[in-house]
Amino acid sequence: MVAHVLSLKLRLLANGFKRSVGQLIGVIIGGLYALGMITMLTLAVWFAADEIPFQGEIFTLIGSAVVLGWAIIPPLLTGVDLTLEPSRFVQFGIPEKTLGPALVLAGFISIPAVLTVVGLLGASLMWRSDAGALMLGLLAAVATAVMAILLCQYLVIMATALRAKRRFRELTFALLFLLLVGLGPIMASVFSAAESMGDWIHPLSTVLGYTPLGAFAAVPGAYASALYGQMAIHLALGAAYLGGLYFLLARATAKAAITPPPQQRAATAKGLGFFKLLPATPTGAVAARALTYWFKDPRYAVGVLIVPVLPLLFWFTGSQSGNYTMMYLMGPLIGILLGFSISADISYDNTAFALHALTGISGRADRAGRVLSCFLIAIIPVLAAAILPGLIAGELWRIPGDLGLSLAALFVALGVSSVSSARYTYAVPLPGDNPMKTPPGSGMRMALTQLGIMLTMGLLLIPVLIPYTIGWFQHSQVLGFITLGAGLVLGTGLVLGGIALGGKWYEKRTPELMQSVMLNK
Structure with a gap:
């Protein structure tokens, strides 16, 4: 036996x-990398054995x-x-x-x-x-x-x-x-x-x-x-x-081996939750459902946990080097990371996406509801991260620029994610799985998709980065206000455009989206 x-x-x-060629390639590459590192360290230990204290x-x-x-x-x-x-x-x-x-x-x-x-x-x-x-x-x-x-x-x-x-x-x-x-x-x-x-x-x-x-x-x-x-x-x-x-x-x-595994208990809910607080419209219903995910689905926890972690990491790095410049970039980073979170919304829905497909909700309402939920979660941390560093340091001239770049980063991320999540899906941890689990064979596709989304966000932020960077070096509050205006105009336009374009792709690809999330089971 x-x-x-x-x-x-x-x-x-x-x-x-044998389940996936991508998984096999990933395992081979990872195994060879780990074996190569072990070999290099072993050789280093061998030749430096007498000198190791x-x-x-x-x-x-x-x-x-x-x-x-x-x-x-x-x-x-x-x-x-x-x-x-x-x-x-x-x-x-x-x-x-x-x-x-x-x-x-x-x-x-x-x-x-x-x-x-x-x-x-x-x-x-x-x-x-x-x-x-x-x-x-x-x-x-x-x-x-x-x-x-x-x-x-x-x-x-x-x-x-x-x-x-x-x-x-x-x-x-x-x-x-x-x-x-x-x-x-x-x-x-x-x-x-x-x-x-x-x-x-x-x-x-x-x-x-x-x-x-x-x-x-x-x-x-x-x-x-x-x-x-x-x-x-x-x-x-x-x-x-x-x-x-x-x-x-x-x-x-x-x-x-002789005890049946414990059964997972379904979560219980009391009252209507966010559905009671938001408007009784298709957009409000989607936003309420998405907000429930943000507060109860651990797969969204990475985006939420990064908010308190980033300031601590940047402060610690600054205390070691004496340079706290990274503290001024917290706002844009938090905005991009939180806005990027909804790029996997449909993938996270899994079979629950059938609710959207069967009710025939419009693509614009679906996109707008998901954007609204993320905006409500992100706006306070983004504003705080953009304003507090300059306020604490006494450099008030930089607050408009930091605020403009942070809001632009959030809006651009929301707009791009609204389009990408309607066009590209990839395997994600299933509901109830560990958020850090990588489904077999999905690593390469996920990495390429996320890299493309991030690069697109960076390119779209260039019109705001130019006056922000110049104003940073010149300590110009005027350029900071120009950055703020450019960020609001560009960000608002991209959010509305992303909702419109993502909504059209959503309506055209609803059957394909439903099929893709079913395959990710």
Whole structure:
């Protein structure tokens, strides 16, 4: 049975590449890129092994980072494809003692797992000048990879019941997004606070060496430093952690294989919500429905979360360099990013787009409603980001220009998105999926479509960028007001034109749009 489950995992992995040529190409390119990076780093470690300071501490940090990455990212990415998820074996009645170990071993059959093992083995070559430490380093690399993958499997199974709760999915996505965005500033602050590398690397690696994250990775460093008692402690702790983790995982896997997966509960609503606040017209109805998405659909969360994150990132960058110029570009960036969000509105609708197709709503009303909902969400952040930096800095002359460019960016993004979403659709995460999930085979098409939309926005903003840039260098308030006027005129015209042109394309292509979103299921 174990061999059969492993062969099934291999067959599923191979068949996954046959679903789409684009997916196969993407996997090949990504795999070669990752393998090339690992090879380059391995060669660098090999040739510079004798010159690497704090070898033991660095290897402990590398191992801990790998285990932590496997423990955080896959469990939080609720859209991870688990081809052999234990709950899928509920109806087969396979004995727990057989199925549990088989599924645990099947978790090691994946490209990320193989790359993890290869990368850690390459890192262990920093001990090449010491045969004993090198042997322990190779064994520690394999043991650390096993620890990482087992911990990942266990946490994914434990999170299965929570995935049925929409609030949990939204919260985990928000935490992961903020973690990824803020990781750079956090690490930079830690490094800058320490006067030297030894001030932070030694105490941090010492603590991690006694945890499941770095217990095995700390063994070769202790051996190379002749701390044999400490090495024995790390070995004992690592073995205890690994044994306990395998016991918990086998038990959780066996239990999940006989327990039906939890059912996701449909969201409940009270009252009419935004439908009560907006006009009882086709445009108002579309806007109310879209606003509901903005507040309840986590796939729109990226656009919303970027609003408070951008000022923090730009302020942190300015505090490090002493140059706060980027703070003045928050308004245009927020406007473009929020306006760009509706370019995937129809794709996000998925089968719910049938409501628009069957009711025969006009293209102009559909486009206008979606624009109105995004405008109501974006206008306050855009105005604040355009006015506050100049006001706080006491440079009042720049406020009209910043305001003009920010409003133009928002309006241009809304106009272009109104046209593009009626003409081009691409596969997006399905309702209920993790917002960061990329549907198979859609990466290249999505990237090219989004790149084309962004380039179009940039070209259309040139008439506003010219007086804005000149006014920036000349500190001219007059040119700022010219930028404001040009931004309002150009932006308003493009929004109205985008609604009209997008509405015509929408009406001509409603059947094709319905077919495309059905194919993205």
